[in-house]
Structures are given as structure tokens and as C-alpha cells.
Amino acid sequence: MLRFGAVSYLNTKPLVETLPQHLGRWGSLRLDLPSRLARDLAAGELDVALIPSIEYFRNQSDYEIVSTAAIACRGPVWSVRLLSRVPMRQVRTLALDEGSRTSAAMAQVLLHEMHGLTPRTVPFPIGSQADEIEADALLMIGDRAMHPARGTYREIWDLGDRWCRWTELPFVFAMWVARRDRIIEPGLARRIEQALDASRDEGIDRFESIAVREAAGQGLTNEDLHRYFAENLHFHLGPGERSGLETFRRKAASIGLISGSNPVPTKTISPAS
Structure with missing residues (x-):
């Protein structure tokens, strides 16, 4: 079997x-x-x-x-988002949702491709809330990406939309x-x-x-x-x-x-x- x-x-x-x-x-x-x-x-x-x-x-x-x-x-995927507390080009620390390795890599690729950034990464544990995490930007997937985010964010990227627009793929x-x-x-x-x-x-x-x-x-x-x-x-x-x-x-x-x-x-x- x-x-x-x-x-x-x-x-x-x-x-x-x-x-x-x-x-x-x-x-x-x-x-x-x-x-x-x-x-x-x-x-x-x-x-x-x-x-x-x-x-x-x-x-x-x-x-x-x-x-x-x-x-x-x-195109837009809804369930994978990058939320930044600063303008995206100023991101220095990135909290990565521990639920997905591919989306974590996708976020890092897009930040490097679009803004030349290589931010320091920190974990965003599955059971944690966004306001508990000290980072310029947070990668969220699944349920916490699909529901309205709490907090004040300068920019919010739907990573599916960003990828498809940037690469046309x-x-x-x-x-x-x-x-x-x-x-x-x-x-x-x-x-x-x-x-x-x-x-x-x-x-x-x-x-x-x-x-x-x-x-x-x-x-x-x-x-x-x-x-x-x-x-x-x-x-x-x-x-x-x-x-x-x-x-x-x-x-x-x-x-x-x-x-x-x-x-x-x-x-x-x-x-x-």
C-alpha cells in the first residue's frame, strides 16, 4: 500500500x-x-x-x-499576504508565517526583486498574533491572511497578485x-x-x-x-x-x-x- x-x-x-x-x-x-x-x-x-x-x-x-x-x-490569491508597518522598500525585518515554506521564499524573492532587499527573518508562530511580533513586515497565510488584519499597515501585498504582475507568470x-x-x-x-x-x-x-x-x-x-x-x-x-x-x-x-x-x-x- x-x-x-x-x-x-x-x-x-x-x-x-x-x-x-x-x-x-x-x-x-x-x-x-x-x-x-x-x-x-x-x-x-x-x-x-x-x-x-x-x-x-x-x-x-x-x-x-x-x-x-x-x-x-x-492572479490575486487572497490567502497569502505580506503586511508591512513601514513602506515596503524600507523593510529590514520580516516575520515569516511558520505554516508555509514556499510562501516564505516567495516573499523574500519579491522583496529582493522589486526593492533589492534582503531582510532579516524572524519566526511568526502559528498560534501568535500579529501585534505580538516585532518586525517591519509580516507574512500571513491561510485564515489569518483571509480575514481583515488588525493593526496599522502602510502597505499590504497579495503575493499572488504581485508575483503574477511582476513575472507575468x-x-x-x-x-x-x-x-x-x-x-x-x-x-x-x-x-x-x-x-x-x-x-x-x-x-x-x-x-x-x-x-x-x-x-x-x-x-x-x-x-x-x-x-x-x-x-x-x-x-x-x-x-x-x-x-x-x-x-x-x-x-x-x-x-x-x-x-x-x-x-x-x-x-x-x-x-x-
Whole structure:
């Protein structure tokens, strides 16, 4: 039985809505934090996982992208924001939300690209409030980014919007990755791809029912959550997303956030592999 892991965040719901049924008796699914999934996939405790794109770059020699299902954006993403107490060009300290490694790298890339900044970073623990953190700017993801922020901020960036405007490319936050040593059996990669892609397609068809089920627990209206799924997020890893992913890889490497990575493949592994 293959061990699958997916992020336990709201933006993952459409990708895993029907995945357990597709896995049946040949795969099990675990939901967890992105950092734990990345750690367990690297350690061989998971076989396939939806991991932050920055973690794929850091272990690229051992991993294969196995699906066109992904979490991406082609404009404003709403759930990833950078809030600054000073003009953005004056940021010297940056508090990074501990819930996401890719968004943390994305924020640092954009500050360097747009303003030539390399701020000192400090942690922004998941259970902390913004007013408890001493930093010029704070990266927020998920629930605390989607709800109105408390405090006085000079600038607020939606990082999806900033990235897409600056690069004219989509941004990929996470994708399905498998350990190469676990998918050597003939036909297995194709079976994994079919299950993940089918679950994504069915989840997209169920935006409305997922929104009805999840909205209240997130402090959102059904309409807001449906709009988030349908307009802010994009769930296909197409040619544009791969170009955005490759651009992110190169820019992250240029400021020392990753090293020794290779260009992003232009397509998923061959169905015959």
C-alpha cells in the first residue's frame, strides 16, 4: 500500500475530496502540515505527497512530479499576504508565517526583486498574533491572511497578485511529488497520476458543496469560499504553471534559498514509466 500525504489546509480540499475512494485498497491518505509532509517524504515515511514547491527543489534528485493537479494562482490569491508597518522598500525585518515554506521564499524573492532587499527573518508562530511580533513586515497565510488584519499597515501585498504582475507568470504553491524509488513498478506512475487527476477534476465539480460544508468553520460565507476556489486558486499544472515554477526556482536560487536544483521538467513522467 502506498502512503500519500496532503496538506491539511482549506486550499487542498478540492484536490482530496474523492481521493480516498480512488486510492481504494492500494493507497492510504494522511493530512498534515506542509513542513511535516516534506520531512516525511524526504525520510521515506511517505511515498507520494502534496508538498510545497520549494521543498521539491531541495530534494529534486529524489523526486518526480506525478500529476497535473496542483495548488497555484494566476492572479490575486487572497490567502497569502505580506503586511508591512513601514513602506515596503524600507523593510529590514520580516516575520515569516511558520505554516508555509514556499510562501516564505516567495516573499523574500519579491522583496529582493522589486526593492533589492534582503531582510532579516524572524519566526511568526502559528498560534501568535500579529501585534505580538516585532518586525517591519509580516507574512500571513491561510485564515489569518483571509480575514481583515488588525493593526496599522502602510502597505499590504497579495503575493499572488504581485508575483503574477511582476513575472507575468502563474505561481505554483504545491504539487504532487513521488519518491523515484517508490514508483519503479511498471504502470504504477500512471495509476497514481490517474487517481490524483481524477480526484482534482471531481473536486473542481464540487466547489459548491465543499464551500457549503467548510465555510462556516473558516468564518467565511459560502459565496466567499466558492469564489476563493473558483477565482483565486488554480488547480492545473499546465505549461504556464511550469514556466512560473521554473522562474521561481531560478530566482530562489539566485538569492541562496536553494542550491543545486535542476530545471523543472516540461511534463510529468511518461505513463509507461
